Amino acid sequence: MLDVAHLPVVDVHCHPFLDRGPVTAEQFTDMTAFGGGSGEYMEEGGVDFDEEVRSELLRTKRDTLYFRRMVHDLAGFFGVEPDFDAVLKKRNEAVEKDYAGYVGRLYGDAGLTTLVLDFGNPQPALNPAEVDAELPVEVVPLFRIEPLIAELLKTDVGPREFLERFEQVTSDALGRGGYRGLKSVIAYRTGLDVSPLSRTRDQGYQAVDAIRRGTGGNAMKKLRDHLLCRALELCMDHDVPMQVHTGMGDREVNLLRCRPAYLMDLLRFPAFRSCRVLLVHAGYPYHGEAGYMANVLPRVYCDLSEGIPFAGSAARRIVGEVLEMAPVSKVVYGSDGYTLPEINYTGAKLGKRALALALEEIVDLGTLSETEASQAAAMILSDNARELYGLG
Ligand SMILES: [Zn+2]
Numbered sequence: 574m575l576d577v578a579h580l581p582v583v584d585v586h587c588h589p590f591l592d593r594g595p596v597t598a599e600q601f602t603d604m605t606a607f608g609g610g611s612g613e614y615m616e617e618g619g620v621d622f623d624e625e626v627r628s629e630l631l632r633t634k635r636d637t638l639y640f641r642r643m644v645h646d647l648a649g650f651f652g653v654e655p656d657f658d659a660v661l662k663k664r665n666e667a668v669e670k671d672y673a674g675y676v677g678r679l680y681g682d683a684g685l686t687t688l689v690l691d692f693g694n695p696q697p698a699l700n701p702a703e704v705d706a707e708l709p710v711e712v713v714p715l716f717r718i719e720p721l722i723a724e725l726l727k728t729d730v731g732p733r734e735f736l737e738r739f740e741q742v743t744s745d746a747l748g749r750g751g752y753r754g755l756k757s758v759i760a761y762r763t764g765l766d767v768s769p770l771s772r773t774r775d776q777g778y779q780a781v782d783a784i785r786r787g788t789g790g791n792a793m794k795k796l797r798d799h800l801l802c803r804a805l806e807l808c809m810d811h812d813v814p815m816q817v818h819t820g821m822g823d824r825e826v827n828l829l830r831c832r833p834a835y836l837m838d839l840l841r842f843p844a845f846r847s848c849r850v851l852l853v854h855a856g857y858p859y860h861g862e863a864g865y866m867a868n869v870l871p872r873v874y875c876d877l878s879e880g881i882p883f884a885g886s887a888a889r890r891i892v893g894e895v896l897e898m899a900p901v902s903k904v905v906y907g908s909d910g911y912t913l914p915e916i917n918y919t920g921a922k923l924g925k926r927a928l929a930l931a932l933e934e935i936v937d938l939g940t941l942s943e944t945e946a947s948q949a950a951a952m953i954l955s956d957n958a959r960e961l962y963g964l965g
Contacts, residue, residue: 575929575936575943577950582921583687583958586816586853586878586907589699590914593672593707595665598657599631604912605643606634607883638885643919650682650918664915676914677709683921686710686955689962691756691816693717694911701751713962715816716752718743718804719762722797732781736774739800740807747811753962754813755804756853761822763794764830769842771798772806802839805848814849814874814961819856819863821879833862833875840870848872849961854879854909855895857887864899874961875899877953878907881927882920888927893934901949905958928953 596604622630634640635657648655651663667675680686692698692714701714721742725735746752759765770776780796783789801817808815818826819833833856840850849872855863857880866873880891895904906928908920932946941949959965 575933575946575950577925577929577947577954578684580684580925580951581686581955582684582906582925583689583955583964584685584878584908584910584917584921585689585851585876585905585958585961586909587688587690587917588694588909588911589690589692589704590708591695591912593668595669596661596913598661599628601661601664601913602631602634602640605640605916606631607637607639607879637883639883639919642882642885642923643915646919646922647915650679673707673709679914679918680710680921683918684925684954685917685921687713687958687964688917689713689715689753689907689958691715691717692752693720693756693758696720711964713753713964714751715754715756716743716746716750717756717758718800719758722800726784729785731785732778735781736777736803740803743804743807744811747807747813754816755808756816756818757801757804758818758822759797759801760818760820760831761826763797764827765817765819765832765835766830767798767801767836767839769802769839769845771795772802772844773799777803802845805839805845805850809848814851816851816853818854819852820854820859821857822854832856832859833866834859837866840866840873846870846872849874851876851905851961853907855891855904857884857891860891860895861897864895864897864904867899867903874903874905874957876905876907877924878920879909881906882908882916882923885923888923889930892927892931896931896935901952902957904953905961906954925954 644657644660645655647660647664651660653659653663688710690712692701705712721739725738776795777799780792780799783792805815820831833852839845852863852873852875855875855877860880863875867875875895877891881888906924908917910917910920928950932950935941936943936946
């Protein structure tokens with residue numbers, strides 16, 4: 574068995590946590606279950622399920638393989654039977670006694686050293702310095718562009734000022750703000766079929782003007798497409814990577830226009846091909862496309878998050894299928910953990926196991942030696958991400 578247990582882990586895509594105290598069984602399920610409506614979506618006027626349907630949804634969430642796996646991992650950590658109530662009791666006692674100490678022990682057990690956090694969710698955004706101070710691991714903050722777009726849309730500024738403020742705030746975030754890269758969830762809004770020609774300033778100007786006059790049509794898509802292009806350019810100016818959500822996600826995702834393949838025209842376009850772009854979630858369930866893109870486009874990377882851990886039993890297959898085409902130097906580990914620290918924990922445990930199993934199979938095929946497989950595991954779990962984000 575390939576030994577990966579001792580390897581350090583950088584979780585390249587996750588979110589800051591919310592609750593530091595004990596939680597009820599219902600709250601724990603709600604906070605760790607996959608696919609709820611994101612806070613940003615609610616902020617923008619999204620409508621949640623009514624109470625009855627919601628509690629039925631939560632009950633079934635505990636029957637997902639991902640959730641069962643998390644209960645098993647935590648039971649192992651606490652040394653109790655794999656029973657949700659027993660695990661939750663231990664967990665609540667631990668956070669009540671010493672939250673940071675508990676997270677430190679939990680992450681020590683999984684080897685988690687670093688969290689690359691997308692501060693766009695939850696909303697309102699938490700303060701990176703405060704989050705960094707309270708977590709016993711290295712924190713690398715990312716700035717999400719959609720909350721800024723939402724904020725600017727609420728104002729009455731004209732086209733010129735809208736575009737200038739977008740650039741100013743984003744640039745400041747990457748400069749003195751200390752954010753180490755940008756993130757976009759345009760796949761949740763108008764989809765990934767972004768024309769590279771959207772970069773012209775005229776398109777942004779015209780789109781804001783049409784929105785302000787209420788003669789919209791597809792002006793919102795034109796605006797978001799333009800601003801994504803600007804975000805890529807700002808990333809290149811500041812020499813930081815851009816994360817773009819691809820594939821499945823919270824239930825408001827545009828499930829038809831979230832395939833990584835829609836980004837091909839944009840990312841191979843001369844003006845953007847120098848930007849380092851991480852295809853978040855490797856576009857699962859379209860991860861074969863993301864692996865291909867990491868192969869043919871020199872600065873495109875993909876992470877394994879969300880499919881691992883939320884697609885529970887698919888973890889090993891995802892690693893194997895992404896590695897069919899993606900170079901091992903361009904695949905990074907991530908969990909998409911949010912709200913509570915336990916998702917990142919079970920993600921790292923499952924991710925390590927899946928990686929070991931997938932790489933062993935590759936060794937059996939005679940494709941990699943044992944030594945090369947161990948090196949590949951270290952690269953995917955942390956080295957590639959450290960290089961991508963310049964973490965030394
Ligand atoms: Zn996420």
